[in-house]
Structure formats: structure tokens, C-alpha cells
Amino acid sequence: MKITSAQFLKSAFQETDWPQDAKPEIAFLGRSNVGKSSLINSLLGVRGLARTSNTPGRTQSLNFYLINEWFRLVDLPGYGYARAPMAVKAEWGIAAENYLAKREHLVLSIHLVDSRHEPSKQDLQLHEWLKHNQKPHLIVATKSDKLSNNELRKNIGRAERAFNSARVLVYSATEKRGREDVWRAIEKSLKS
Numbered sequence: 001m002k003i004t005s006a007q008f009l010k011s012a013f014q015e016t017d018w019p020q021d022a023k024p025e026i027a028f029l030g031r032s033n034v035g036k037s038s039l040i041n042s043l044l045g046v047r048g049l050a051r052t053s054n055t056p057g058r059t060q061s062l063n064f065y066l067i068n069e070w071f072r073l074v075d076l077p078g079y080g081y082a083r084a085p086m087a088v089k090a091e092w093g094i095a096a097e098n099y100l101a102k103r104e105h106l107v108l109s110i111h112l113v114d115s116r117h118e119p120s121k122q123d124l125q126l127h128e129w130l131k132h133n134q135k136p137h138l139i140v141a142t143k144s145d146k147l148s149n150n151e152l153r154k155n156i157g158r159a160e161r162a163f164n165s166a167r168v169l170v171y172s173a174t175e176k177r178g179r180e181d182v183w184r185a186i187e188k189s190l191k192s
């Protein structure tokens with residue numbers, strides 16, 4: 001897909017803050033520090049649009065980005081390890097779950113997992129929730145450039161078994177590996 005415009009639209013802490021028009025949306029979800037913001041920047045070919053950090057848990061709201069004046073990418077708060085009080089992390093989880101459950105304009109959820117690690121209990125729960133609620137989704141393993149080809153092949157096989165043979169796409173934000181595969185899935189979901 002050719003990106004002609006990409007802009008940060010808004011941060012939303014509650015449902016009343018969500019954009020109200022009917023543009024289709026693609027959500028990015030996963031553990032804190034899995035690389036959601038880096039993947040968004042890499043997909044768009046724009047440095048620094050989605051703010052990245054070495055500190056897990058920086059994304060604390062739903063961040064909406066308007067792409068080509070046509071659709072939105074939505075960066076959801078991460079789950080798992082983050083330096084934040086438990087009550088605050090619980091609020092992030094509620095905000096993300098409300099969005100996933102209620103958002104009519106959501107056409108695809110891109111579930112990110114770290115290719116270096118076995119899928120966590122929370123990763124598996126999210127996958128089961130998306131399947132149970134019949135939400136179209138794609139699993140993308142990030143940080144693939146950090147592994148040798150043999151390690152990567154082994155870890156992707158392990159992830160596919162953990163997710164009951166769901167296909168897992170491989171991605172590297174630094175090398176742009178897997179970028180075209182992810183764009184193909186996004187374009188297909190936008191045409192559905």
C-alpha cells in the first residue's frame with residue numbers, strides 16, 4: 001500500500017473519546033514492550049509517529065492514527081510487565097477490552113507476540129478471546145532480527161503449536177521483514 005498521509009489523530013482514555021465517524025480501524029495489541037509502536041512506524045515508513053520507548057507500558061491510552069484519510073490504525077495499551085500501579089494497568093485492560101468488544105469499525109486486530117519468547121498465558125488468553133468472539137485477527141511475531149534463522153524457525157513453530165496451528169507472520173521493524181505480508185492482510189480486511 002502506498003502511504004500518502006499518516007497523522008496522529010488523538011489519544012482516547014474512554015469510549016466517549018473514540019472517533020465517531022465510520023472509518024475502518026486496524027488495532028495493534030500485545031504485551032508491553034512487544035514493539036507495537038515500532039511496527040506501526042515501520043509499516044508506515046514514518047519515524048516517530050507512534051512514540052516508542054525502552055520502558056514497557058508507555059502506551060496508556062488508545063492512540064488513533066489516520067492513514068490516507070481513509071482508515072485508522074489504533075495502538076492499544078500493552079498488557080503484562082509495565083511500571084505502573086496495578087489499578088492503572090487494570091484500567092488499561094478494561095479500555096482495551098471495551099474497544100475490542102464494542103468497536104463496530106474494527107476490521108482487523110493484529111496480535112503481536114515476541115518471536116524470542118514462548119507465548120505467554122496472556123497471549124494465549126487474548127488469542128482465545130479473539131477466536132471465541134469471532135474477531136478477525138492476525139498473529140505477528142516481532143523482533144525476528146534478534147534471532148538466527150534456525151532459532152526463528154523453531155520459535156515460530158512453537159508459537160503456531162501454542163496458538164493451535166494459527167499462522168504466525170514474522171516481522172522485523174528494523175529490517176522491514178514481513179512488512180508486505182502484514183500490508184496484504186490489512187488491505188484484504190479493508191476490502192471486506
